[in-house]
Amino acid sequence: MALPNREGQSVPNVTFPTRQNNQWVNVTTDEIFKGKTVVVFSLPGAFTPTCSSTHLPRYNELAPVFFENGVDEIVCMSVNDTFVMNEWAADQEADNVRLIPDGNGEFSEGMGMLVNKEDLGFGMRSWRYSMLVKDGVIEKMFIEPEVPGDPFEVSDADTMLSYINPNAKHPSVATVFSKDGCPFCAKAKSMLEDANIHYEEIKVSHSGVTSRTLRAVANAGTVPQIFIDGEYVGGSEELEAYLAKK
Template sequence: MLESKEGQRVPDVTFKTRQNDEWVAVTSEEVFAGKTVVVFALPGAFTPTCSSTHLPRYNELAPVLFAEGVDAIVCLSVNDTFVMNAWSADQHAENITFLPDGNGEFSAGMGMLVDKAEIGFGKRSWRYSMLVKDSTIEKMFIEPNTPGDPFEVSDADTMLKHINSNANLPKRVTLFSKPGCPHCHRAKKILTEKKFKYEEILLGEHGVTFSSLSAVSGQGTTPQVFIDGEHIGTADDLEKWLASNS
């Protein structure tokens, strides 16, 4: 039974981490004592939902969470430290602290260690998130106990809404570009100067072609900029949009 631990202290365990090619023991006290910490736990590094949605959105919203008084954002999984370090590097998740619960001790102490042997995973963490203040769990969002891998309530947006429902979300910017394009370079320079973080989709990589660009934007030229799902257009269009929305 997956039960909330709100009002209780986090399990007292020691995480076996690898930092700068050395073994470093990190205790629960070091992670949580005297701090406000957001934790999101998930079934496994490199798995689809974890890599495509759960982790990236926490990394994306991290500056907003930090501005709301959160000291650290922790991603926890029943994986060893080498796997977690490789996943961190692959995801470029510079705002997230990765904790390897390799033996499942923390997850077991939370009552969140579940058996996923039917898919060859063995014992893994159930997906959940929590807000911890000075080692005491203030709020938990536990995914429903249904078959599969539900992902409904442990997301970053739900956590941020709990902390401050009126917090300003960062713009979600997507840039379609191509190698060597001076107009693309200009668009990236504009976005950087305006402190917009952006996702770049490079034509010619991972099967993305000019046909893909045309299907999405209705245009065949680069760059094409989208902000919060709105099609802005070229670098010139971006400048006009910024001028009218400043």
Template sequence: MAQPTSLPNHEGKQVPDVTWPMRSGDDWSKMSSKTLFAGKKVVLFSLPGAFTPTCSSTHLPRYNQLASTFKKLGVDEVCCMAVNDTFVMNAWLADQEAENITVIPDGNGEFTAGMEMLVDKSDIGFGKRSWRYSMLVNDGIVEKMFIEPNVPGDPFEVSDADTMLTYLAPGIKVPEDVSLFTKPNCPFCEKAKTLLKDAGYEYEEIILGTQATLASLKAVSGYDTVPQVFIGGKRIGGSDELEAYLQGV
């Protein structure tokens, strides 16, 4: 894979002035970088391509997961950019169910070139793509950049969501992952969801019968009743156990 010859840091500089064609439903529109960044605090991470392994398994999902935490810290928008067209980026966003992320299709690579992050990946059939990086932009000015090291391959060491979060709030306690197994029309499940919301937890709901089976629940938890709540990889239990847990936190 081709290696970049240089990776300039643009901290303190204005972001490139670029307009991107966007597709929403059956309609075309345009978004400018001025509109995206003006008067706002934006976290943007850029990656080699939609549907590629690291981008799909880790990079995008973690930013989507922490988007609400970023917003509590004053970030107005979390954006993902790639040198892909708008159809590809929209399809990837839908496939990832990353509703907290704004995707930017830098299909012609103009913004990426302006950031001096456009690299040649022709040896793997990609053509020109973005080097992996992330940045915090304040009112169009780059405050901070995390650029992956200039080594062969596709390094993923510093442009991740947790590194950006630590920069914004050193010492912050990263929110724990919460999963909740439920089934429709279950009052105890509704109680558990209310308890989590009131305590400020975001959670992934796994609905039996649509996303999982009772056998799956028993295999994971050892129990065949709902709700079953897991926080930080630890089984908490049902709604009463969750209530007791939250009172002790």
């Protein structure tokens, strides 16, 4: 039987028991959705490979663009208990996403998305999908195709953002290899900040990421070495020239 597309219908009325600051707090669907524009993506389980490596991090990364385009909140839903979801949130890049534990599967069942994954030892879990909800009413759903395994083709963050605004500009992201006390590294980070480019910083030291690692990645032994959107830029001077062309 085909999974239902519930566009134009209201989300199920459910209360989620959550654990916040060592206290039990009941969160209702009214509190999540009423009077707000919310993007929801639901997945089979916390800590599972696709969910951790791609699905959640990309929604978190694109969250500022979603917010600029009228979305009030991004919610990740999974049939896991609140303790598992809290641990997953702490383990993931999820500062911009609200993780909701559908521990009893009530929301997923009400959506018609509760599926049997006993073959994986999971029991009943949510099928992977995403949706745009406005004031509790589902405007758009992206449901993964019903094929064996765990397809991940249409419920991703980029597809949802393209639906909301096809012309939305995706933010650039950078990786900076640096060392403590390096003035050129400080200059490079300052330039990235001025250009409103978010970056992660990887410290090069005698342990962990070493100069040998840096040579393998960037074919260079000096810092900083900068990559933007996966493209190798170079050091601080090359970064300055790169940004001047933007």
